[in-house]
Amino acid sequence: MTTPLTTVVWLRLDLRLADNPALHLAAERGGPVVPLFIWSPEEEGVWQPGAATRWWLHHSLAELSERFAKLGSPLIIRRGAALEVLQSVVRATGADAVYWNRRYEPELIARDKLVKAALVADGLQVQSFNSALLREPWTIATKQGKPYQVFTPFWRACVASANEAPEREQEPVDAPRQLASPSHLPKSDTLTSLGLLPKLSWADEFPKFARPGELHALKRLQEFLADGVLEYDHERDRPDHLGVSRLSPHLHFGELGPRQIREALQLYAHAGDARRKKAAEGFLRQIYWREFAHHLLYHFPHTPEQPLRDEFARFPWLKNYKQLSAWQQGRTGYPIVDAGMRQLWRTGWMHNRVRMIVASFLVKDLLLPWHEGARWFWDTLVDADLANNTLGWQWTAGCGADAAPYFRVFNPTSQGEKFDPVGDYVRRYVPELAKLPAKWIHRPAEAPREVLEAAGVTLGETYPSPLVDHAEAREAALAALQTLRK
Ligand SMILES: Cc1cc2nc3c(=O)[nH]c(=O)nc-3n(C[C@H](O)[C@H](O)[C@H](O)COP(=O)(O)OP(=O)(O)OC[C@H]3O[C@@H](n4cnc5c(N)ncnc54)[C@H](O)[C@@H]3O)c2cc1C
Numbered sequence: 001m002t003t004p005l006t007t008v009v010w011l012r013l014d015l016r017l018a019d020n021p022a023l024h025l026a027a028e029r030g031g032p033v034v035p036l037f038i039w040s041p042e043e044e045g046v047w048q049p050g051a052a053t054r055w056w057l058h059h060s061l062a063e064l065s066e067r068f069a070k071l072g073s074p075l076i077i078r079r080g081a082a083l084e085v086l087q088s089v090v091r092a093t094g095a096d097a098v099y100w101n102r103r104y105e106p107e108l109i110a111r112d113k114l115v116k117a118a119l120v121a122d123g124l125q126v127q128s129f130n131s132a133l134l135r136e137p138w139t140i141a142t143k144q145g146k147p148y149q150v151f152t153p154f155w156r157a158c159v160a161s162a163n164e165a166p167e168r169e170q171e172p173v174d175a176p177r178q179l180a181s182p183s184h185l186p187k188s189d190t191l192t193s194l195g196l197l198p199k200l201s202w203a204d205e206f207p208k209f210a211r212p213g214e215l216h217a218l219k220r221l222q223e224f225l226a227d228g229v230l231e232y233d234h235e236r237d238r239p240d241h242l243g244v245s246r247l248s249p250h251l252h253f254g255e256l257g258p259r260q261i262r263e264a265l266q267l268y269a270h271a272g273d274a275r276r277k278k279a280a281e282g283f284l285r286q287i288y289w290r291e292f293a294h295h296l297l298y299h300f301p302h303t304p305e306q307p308l309r310d311e312f313a314r315f316p317w318l319k320n321y322k323q324l325s326a327w328q329q330g331r332t333g334y335p336i337v338d339a340g341m342r343q344l345w346r347t348g349w350m351h352n353r354v355r356m357i358v359a360s361f362l363v364k365d366l367l368l369p370w371h372e373g374a375r376w377f378w379d380t381l382v383d384a385d386l387a388n389n390t391l392g393w394q395w396t397a398g399c400g401a402d403a404a405p406y407f408r409v410f411n412p413t414s415q416g417e418k419f420d421p422v423g424d425y426v427r428r429y430v431p432e433l434a435k436l437p438a439k440w441i442h443r444p445a446e447a448p449r450e451v452l453e454a455a456g457v458t459l460g461e462t463y464p465s466p467l468v469d470h471a472e473a474r475e476a477a478l479a480a481l482q483t484l485r486k
Contacts, residue, residue, distance in 0.1 A: 004031030
């Protein structure tokens with residue numbers, strides 16, 4: 001009988017044991033398994049992980065290390081060029097195979113192709129799998145054989161073909177119960193030596209919002225199914241109520257996969273009435289926005305930098321960096337915008353409705369380039385994700401697929417009044433306005449002097465006066481749009 005050979009599992013954005021096809025199939029081979037994480041941010045080009053995602057990654061890896069140690073094969077952590085590290089780990093362990101789950105960022109697709117070719121040339125068995133998506137981008141196309149650029153037909157086509165191969169085969173796979181480790185363990189760097197944590201105490205409050213790691217991801221999903229999903233449709237636009245799942249960082253890091261969510265939703269719907277079924281379908285539809293974003297990034301790999309709609313390359317953006325800095329710091333004088341930007345800084349996350357409001361404010365009220373906003377989000381969001389962030393910003397700026405038309409300009413005051421009607425969200429993140437009554441909390445600049453005095457607000461001192469007049473800014477945005485039409 002031949003001794004089963006060793007498999008290296010290269011972990012990337014799939015930091016979980018359950019429903020991890022690369023790990024599952026490596027374990028099924030029966031030989032030793034070497035779980036390996038390689039820190040090689042330079043290989044991600046200009047989109048190296050930002051500061052907030054590095055914080056998350058540190059804690060997620062810490063949790064995963066503990067879990068691999070319990071399974072019997074410790075997580076090996078290494079810094080360096082991916083190919084060199086893989087080759088050195090293969091040499092150290094005598095492995096004959098390398099498995100990983102696929103990523104979809106253009107820079108990494110190119111890198112992975114080179115790595116694969118080199119490892120195959122070394123005589124290794126190399127296989128990649130899908131852990132991150134319900135629908136890989138090349139498996140679906142319009143009737144004309146083109147990529148989708150509108151969400152609803154994309155989603156309908158995905159749902160209609162969900163039971164066809166290759167989708168049918170993609171049920172979640174089990175976590176391995178134990179793993180054999182190789183007789184010679186390769187050397188591992190320490191997690192702290194990667195230097196992922198911020199030097200300042202900036203991230204101290206992040207864990208109040210969400211905790212990294214697969215176990216926390218599964219817990220969050222169960223909590224959301226127990227007390228969130230039924231009301232999701234009514235509550236998802238209310239930042240004051242937090243009626244959303246907050247699964248985004250877990251999904252980004254692959255601590256939880258969309259197949260697991262789909263399965264959990266199916267069980268949830270199956271065990272209940274029509275209301276549950278509707279709620280489950282509604283939430284799953286939202287997960288397909290993430291799928292759509294990956295579809296777009298794969299087929300239009302230039303979009304993190306360039307607008308999908310070419311004419312927007314000529315848009316006359318202003319480059320007022322003082323205003324950019326006021327936006328980043330949550331000091332625009334528009335309470336809902338400031339609350340959102342401060343929520344982002346304090347918690348590493350922002351509610352989707354507010355992301356749309358602050359993004360619209362940046363590109364339409366301040367006429368600053370959407371790339372500036374995308375960059376700031378990239379550095380400060382714990383869920384910063386190249387596909388979703390690009391879609392979100394291009395959608396808001398009106399230059400992407402299925403985008404909000406540029407001429408539709410969000411009014412930050414009425415958006416605040418509609419989606420944070422009592423002002424609780426603003427009070428939480430802009431405490432200097434906390435004493436203002438609901439009637440004025442979204443429009444402090446219009447409040448009578450005695451109301452401001454009673455609430456301890458002095459405009460321009462305790463809270464900024466509005467950076468721009470929204471009505472004038474809107475006219476300027478529409479005029480800028482006209483220049484594209486000429
Ligand atoms: C300007 C802008 C930038 C954004 N940047 C990111 C980003 O970097 N990373 C990120 O994960 N999301 C991004 N989004 C999308 C969305 O805001 C977040 O996915 C959502 O707020 C995460 O919170 P949640 O998990 O509670 O969402 P829920 O409402 O509970 O939705 C569940 C999941 O569905 C997916 N999803 C929901 N809405 C969208 C959407 N519009 N686009 C893509 N996927 C969606 C996400 O994976 C999300 O976790 C951005 C949106 C905008 C407008």
